[in-house]
Every structure is written in structure tokens, then in C-alpha cells.
Amino acid sequence: MLTIREANACDHSSVTKLRVDGYLSSGEFKVLNHDFLSVQRGQVYLIETEGKVIASLQQERISSCEIFTGLTNTHIPEDFHYFETIYHSKGVTDSAYRNLGLNSLLRFHSLSKYSQLQNINSFASIVYEKAPRLNTLKEMGYKFRQTHLKSTKYTSPTGKVFLTYLERNQFKKAIKKLDSQLGSLHKKYQIEFIG
Numbered sequence: 001m002l003t004i005r006e007a008n009a010c011d012h013s014s015v016t017k018l019r020v021d022g023y024l025s026s027g028e029f030k031v032l033n034h035d036f037l038s039v040q041r042g043q044v045y046l047i048e049t050e051g052k053v054i055a056s057l058q059q060e061r062i063s064s065c066e067i068f069t070g071l072t073n074t075h076i077p078e079d080f081h082y083f084e085t086i087y088h089s090k091g092v093t094d095s096a097y098r099n100l101g102l103n104s105l106l107r108f109h110s111l112s113k114y115s116q117l118q119n120i121n122s123f124a125s126i127v128y129e130k131a132p133r134l135n136t137l138k139e140m141g142y143k144f145r146q147t148h149l150k151s152t153k154y155t156s157p158t159g160k161v162f163l164t165y166l167e168r169n170q171f172k173k174a175i176k177k178l179d180s181q182l183g184s185l186h187k188k189y190q191i192e193f194i195g
Helices: 009-024 034-038 065-072 102-114 134-140 168-181 183-188
Strands: 002-006 029-031 043-049 052-062 085-093 122-128 143-147 155-157 161-167 191-193
Touching: 002 102, 009 029, 009 034, 009 043, 009 052, 009 085, 043 102, 052 065, 052 102, 065 085, 085 102, 102 122, 102 168, 122 134, 122 168, 134 161, 134 168, 161 168
Parallel strands: 002 191, 085 122
Antiparallel strands: 002 043, 029 155, 043 052, 052 085, 122 161, 143 161
């Protein structure tokens, strides 16, 4: 059984540990300061099985380029006008459960829930070159714009940095694509959505 739900205060230490452990093995960037991994803003959704948190994804509603730049420590192009956007960040999966599609399952949950709101005009992420989910995002219809970090206070990328975003006219296609990719996960696990 996999349970997807919003994290609460009691989950803070479990989510932080998952992030720290997961990011230590990342080949796309090096963590220079672990403090930012304990910061949980907006809504954090997680997947748990048998009482253990095995994946999480943070999301925040952002209404301006200025706010977006400040939250991401990344240069956001001035011609990015797809606000409000749902910003997905700090996605991580326990090493024992990787390559099952858990990040895709969390994205599917988020897109299905928030694409119905009329004032949401995009979903966005900052991703690093060679990240495992790049191909999935491209197949879903995400656009990619190369950008750069404003400082390397927290992470140091080993390659290029991209702003990726999914425009509103691609929401239905993206949800359908994710749903088709999650077939094997549904066969292996019973999945319960809470909230």
C-alpha cells in the first residue's frame, strides 16, 4: 500500500532526513549547506508505506517573477508571465524505491488537483542537467529555458541549470501522459490518496 498525503508538523524530521540522504547521492549538484533542506514551505506532499516516508515533493503557489526569483535563488527570465504558477521543488525518493515512478505519482496528484483552478497558469521547476526526470518532463510538454543560480550558497551544480514550465494548454496532455506511465506502479501497489 502506498499512501499519498500532505505532510504535517510531525513529518518534518522524516522529510528532512529523506532530503539529506537523497541529495547526498545526487550527481547533478553538490549540497554546500544542508540548512535549506529542513525548510518546508507551501505544501509538502509525501508517499509513505508501512509508516515510512519514501518520497516527497514540495509545492508553492507563486504570483510574481520577483517572488519566484527570491524563492529559487535563480534568475527567472523577465518574459516568464505564466503566473500564478505551482512551483515544484525538493523532490526526493528513498534510494530503495527509485525508478518506480514515485516522483511522477506525486506530480500526477499535484497536476490533477491544481490544474482545475482557473488562476493556475503553469507548473514550474528548477532542474539540473542530467536529472532523472528530465525526459519525463519533456514528454509531458514542459518547456526548458537555461538559467543560472544567483548564488551558490546552498548548492553547486555540476552542469547546466534549467527553468522548466508547463503551460496551461498542456495540462490535460501532461496528466494523460503521467497516467499512462503509472500503469505498472498501480499493478504493483494499492494507492490511496488522502486530501
